[in-house]
Amino acid sequence: MTISSAAFSLEEQSLATIERKFEEKRKLAHEREEELFGIFRGELTGEERLALKFLYAYMPLNDLADYDGELFLKHVRTTLDIRNRVPWGNRVPDHLFLHFVLPYRVNNENIEDSRGILYEELSERVSHLSMEDAILETNHWCHEKATYISNDVRTVSPMTLIRTAIGRCGEQSTLAVAALRSLCIPARQCYTPRWAHSDSNHAWVEAWADGAWHYIGACEPEPRLNQGWFSGPARRAMLVNTRVPANYLGPEPLTLAHEWYSELNLLDTYAPVRNITVRVTDTTGTPVAGALVWFHVYNYADFIPIAKLTANESGEVAFRTGFGDLYVQAWQGDSRTEAKIRVGDSDVFSFVLDLKPQTEGILDLDMVPPPVIPDSEADLVSAEERALHNDRVQEGASIRKRFEDTFLSEAQAAELAEELGLPVERVWPVIRKARGNSREIAAFLQEQTAEHGQWPLQLLESLNDKDLTDTFRTTLMDHLTGALPYRNDFDEQIFISYILCPRVLFEMIRPYRAYFQSTISADQIERFRSDPAEWIRFLENKFEVIDDLSFYQGSATPAGSYRLKKGDGASRDILFVASCRSFGIPARLHPSERMPQYWLNGAWQSAEFKSGEGVPAARPESGKLLLLRDTDASDDMAASYYLNFSFARLENGVYKTLVYARNKTDVYDEPFEVESGYYRMIAGTRLKDGTTLVRLTYFAIFPGKLTKLPLTFRQQPIDIPIIGEVDRSWTFTLSDDVSKPIGEWLNPKGIVLAWIEPDREPSKHLLREIGELAGRFELTGTKILFAVGDSGWTASFNPAAYEDLPSDTSFLRDVRHSALLGATSQTVVNTLGLPHVLVIDDQGRIRYETSGYKLGIGREALRIAEQLAD
Incomplete structure (x- = not known):
């Protein structure tokens, strides 16, 4: 039954689901009842009330922690108003409006009140255009605002990207989706989670116009829709997906129907596809219902999961994918198995779970990507069309360049350094990286250097490059003044890296030191400083870990997590590290294991939070791994972490890759200190056609023991033909x-x-x-x-x-x-x-x-x- 009202036309079941999930979120967020739900006591129209409930029903936990209801109410009112203004607003069906226009979030970006700002920028440019042409024009505007640069995985907000004019593809597509939604054009961010023929991945945008979805390369305009430099690579993809924060019932095939979000499989638009079934049984042939089945591609010297599915009652999962090779892992409890499959070989693949994990030996296999597929003649653009388009691209680049010319220059940075008595060779890199935020960073230095000497500069230097583009004086002051009282308690490098620095992982940097220092009493802080384990027990009693509510783990701010008293495990760990630094306790996430640690008695101690059984989750004892150089390898096969090799420890049925610096090459110089357990090392040689020659080496690390292991690569003779x-x-x-x-x-x-x-x-x-x-x-x-x-x-x-x-x-x-x-x-x-x-x-x-x-x-x-x- 469909209910039509002044609000939206939705199935009765959908309305009931929204109401149920809204009430669940309200219970989860009871610690912030007034800040989040007080808006419902005000005057709301039927549309506003239902739109708000829809957003809250599927809101990730970190947004309940970090934002207030007034922000969401303003977003809803602005979006509904825009729908009534644009000429195509009444042509956008309600279900598309709710899922692909109304949402305020695209990725894991910081949320700001930007919808009205983006609309005002774009409305006059597109008001006379068709929906399709409005999409193209919006992308030209995005190109005027930003171009590509590789950077870290935290996604900056659309307003930050506009301020800095550079960002990775995930940030460019976040801007483009936000811009299109600000015009009431349904839009979604699409990913190939990882390429099969090349390392890395890519994100772009799909936008809906009058009954059909089209794709564009975000901030990379083309003369027509459904064109982009990635069109050819996408024809070799094993999956293209988008994530919808709702129980979406649209026509697209689903990869995953999660309780709190849906993953849509969009590969049909881009590449030939095949539906395959993986059947999981135990050694007696009995189907294993509930078995976890992960599909991986080789990428960055690792097997990266592109889909994580759960077997049905028949022990089966179905997956729609491309015609290349996949590496499949299946497990339940202590039983597991893994193997490569070639999708073109069959529709059904059988896996038998075994209680014995592989602990030694070498396995060689080739990972072959889908083949190259040429463009069709229909996709080609005429020379005249291309010339007109190139003029627009030149114009867009000129507009962006004029904006970039307003950033503080090297000469201005030198003047600032001289004025403040700071080394210019240190001030200019900070100012340069801040880009459109450079005046804010300069003002912070001007205001604080006289009183605090070089410590304000040290704080800025401790941040990631991207942090300098969206961290402001209020936040910087909180961290500077909250940390400096402890500067004489520790070695300078320990103090700078693990107390002064506010960055923990990839969360948004916000003020939190004054909050923790005022919320926790001075007597308690002194007890926690003497025995940080007491703070761990305190958090265990106050904080509930909920891991399956949000896709992007570790996105909440530390203060927000503590106010809500709930969060995913990664957010809890970030909260622990940030609060310790606020108390003057050096803390970090372990560089390779990502576990929270604190500094006590001259050594790092692991923060052992209780497991589900209520006892501290003790970490395994450590051993050492010494990699031995392959003396037969050619110079071009020099080992480089995440470029051509990595290693992972078997934990709870899945291999967890250890995190080391990308392109780390000093891998033979000294042993790696790692936890004891079973490991798998991957070494890969990528060939010109995208095929990878993979070598899997299985080994064990024993407590207190040194394991020596040759790192060898499969090599193909170098062919230098005369082409x-x-x-x-x-x-x-x-x-x-x-x-x-x-x-x-x-x-x-x-x-x-x-x-x-x-x-x-x-x-x-x-x-x-x-x-x-x-x-x-x-x-x-x-x-x-x-x-x-x-x-x-x-x-x-x-x-x-x-x-x-x-x-x-x-x-x-x-x-x-x-x-x-x-x-x-x-x-x-x-x-x-x-x-x-x-x-x-x-x-x-x-x-x-x-x-x-x-x-x-x-x-x-x-x-x-x-x-x-x-």
């Missing part, structure tokens, strides 16, 4: 408008020639990789040439800004991409996209060629360059 020969008439233009054919660039040690789009994510990855490998490229003597087409020379592109590249690097203009089209076909450019990379030997012969998005191109090109140099 073709350059046309020596390919002509490039230098910065001084002098033209020069490629024949004059030929170098005795070879050339890496790469056509790039500097503002696009794939090319930015290549530039970063070659920068990271600059020293080894310089040893080869290889010349590096980056060719940029006319459309790439935007106002935001400054070749001089790439300071980390090898010294023998030049940026060239390829007018109308004439040289590129001489080097490869238009079909290759359209299907795979840029970068297009060649390695050319001293005789002008092409010895390596690749196109499109893939991490690791820089390393592949280096391998060839080193062989040619030898």
Whole structure:
């Protein structure tokens, strides 16, 4: 039965579910009843009341902890008002409005009152357009506001991204979704959780217009909908999904129907799909109902789960995926099994749980991604259409560049440093990283340096780069004044890193020291400082851990978690560390295990919170792991954590990968201190076509013992074929408008020639990789040439800004991409996209060629360059 009212047309069952879940959330958040639910005692329309209840019903726990009802009420009223203003508002069905317009949250970003601000920015630009054209125009606006940069996993808010003008794809898509929703255009953030053919992942946006969903690359406009540099890679995806904070009953296939959110499987839009079933039995053949089944792809030297499902009463799970390889783990209790499957081989795969985990031995396997699928002719854009579009892109980049020019400059940072008596070489990096927040950071230094010396600067230097873009003076003052009373109690480095620094994991930094110092009595704080274990017991009595209510773990702020007295396990651990620092107790999350620890009697102690049985959850004793170098490995197979190897400990049926610095290379120098248990090491060699040669090594670590383990990689002989020969008439233009054919660039040690789009994510990855490998490229003597087409020379592109590249690097203009089209076909450019990379030997012969998005191109090109140099 459908109930139509002045509010929304919803099934009676849906209304009942919303009401039930709303009441559950109200009980959970009783500690903040007035702040959150006091708004319901005011005057509300039927629409406002139901919209608010819908938001509260599916609200993550961290939002109940950190925000007040007035924010949500204003958001609802603004959104309903916009729906009545835009010309298509009455064409958006209620179920799409509730799930893809009304929500205030996109990812794990900080929530701000931004909907009305975004609407005012965009409304005049789109009021005369169709919904489809409004989507395209909104993306041009997003491009004017931000471009891509790789950074940490915390997602900044749309307003912060606008303030800083740079962000990763998850942040760009968060901005684009928020902007589209501000116009009452249904929108959702889409992810391929991890690529199968390349490391990393990607996020983009789907938007609905008059009955159909379309995709766009966020902040990366194209002439038409359903186009983007990632279209080709997405055809090789094993999953594309989006997360809806509700029990969504739409037409899209579901990967997961969780009690508090739904995961939609959108792969059909992008790639060929196959429905597979995994059947789990025990050794007697009996189906194992409730078995956990995780589907993994190889990515960043690890098996990363892209879907986590639970077997039904028949011991089965169904999964809709692409035509590549998956690594599947299934377990229940102490019984488990794991194996690779090739999706194209069958519709049904059987797994038998075994009580004995594998504890030793080596297993080699190949992980093969789905094949490349070319673009269709219908997707191609005419030259005239592309030229008009490029003009818009140039204009957008100029607008963004003019805004970036308002940030404090290096000269202004030097003036500030001189004024305050601070080292300019330390002040400028802080100001530079703060970008659009640079004046706020400068004001903090101006206000506090006279009284506190270099401590305000030390505080800023202790933060992550991204923190400098969205941390303000009120917050900084709380942490500075709340920490300095303890500065003489500890070694300076301990004090700076584990008391002064407010950053714990990837939560939003907010004030919390004054809150804890005033909420907890001085007598209690002194007791906790003498015996931090007493604070652990205190928290256990006050705080309830609820892990299955929110997808993004550890997102709540410490003060919010404590006020609510509830949170997920990660938020509890962050709360513990933050409160300890507020009390003057050095604390941290263990660098590789992520467990909370405190400093006592000159050593780190684990914070052992009680398990479900009510006793402290003791950690296993430690042992040591010494990795032994593979003496037969070539130089290009140098070990690098998360690049080509990682290791994980078996815990409760699943392997938990230990966290070390990405690209850590000093892995043989001294033993790793790790907890005892069963381990699996993954070593992978990624091939040019995306296939990975994987080696799994199983081993055990024993308490107090040293385990020595060879780290070996499967290798494929380096093939340096002669693919073709350059046309020596390919002509490039230098910065001084002098033209020069490629024949004059030929170098005795070879050339890496790469056509790039500097503002696009794939090319930015290549530039970063070659920068990271600059020293080894310089040893080869290889010349590096980056060719940029006319459309790439935007106002935001400054070749001089790439300071980390090898010294023998030049940026060239390829007018109308004439040289590129001489080097490869238009079909290759359209299907795979840029970068297009060649390695050319001293005789002008092409010895390596690749196109499109893939991490690791820089390393592949280096391998060839080193062989040619030898």
